[in-house]
Amino acid sequence: MNSVAYKHVVSYEWERAQHLRQLRLGQLQREDVCDADFLLRAAARHHGVTMDRACPVCGQPLRLTLWVYGSSLGRRAGSARSEEEIAGMVAEGIEFTVHEVEVCPACHWNHLLTAATAYAAC
Template sequence: MFSFEHEVSHEWQRRTALRELSQGRLRVDDACDADFLLRAAAEHHGVDSPRPCPVCGAPMREVKWVYSEKLGRRTGTARSDEEIDRLVAEVGPITVHVVEVCAACKWNHLLKEVTAVPVV
């Protein structure tokens, strides 16, 4: 078991990006640039987002990326909650980035950074 601590939300940046997009100050190509790898990771390792895509309205996925020096080559990879559970049990606290991804228009945004810690 693990829990998330030290949450850093990026909702403000998300709102800013969407506002700039609607005002034409941010190009759609720059905001909606999820590459194949990110879209595949969201499909295979992500979960359904509670929110629709803010750009095109399609259903989105949320995918978690793990980071820690202790993970070695596994740092910077997309993981399911079950896998994060095992990684945290193995190496201790790790940083997790939660990213929302729209497969339809390629919108993607870092929602929050959290630390996954083992629950004892």
């Protein structure tokens, strides 16, 4: 089985920290940042994996979800996928974008962590 490699990795940690700072300062309301919709919450439940870090808003465990984007994916674009499914897709010889999104099932906090291009490593 091919393994997945990533290139063009963009981190969104700065934006995440900025949103949390604005929340603390009252420039953003909790409902502005804890706005995971039904699809995102369902994906976190079914495809997500529990992360090492706690929710910055409520302290509950976060779930990491992976979302795939790109015209090479056809109808699969814009869906949440497991790492195994992503490995299967790069094995087709295509490249596409993967977003890592953290989601809190408890308070619905969610944030994009990284965006990167996935491709077959071997």
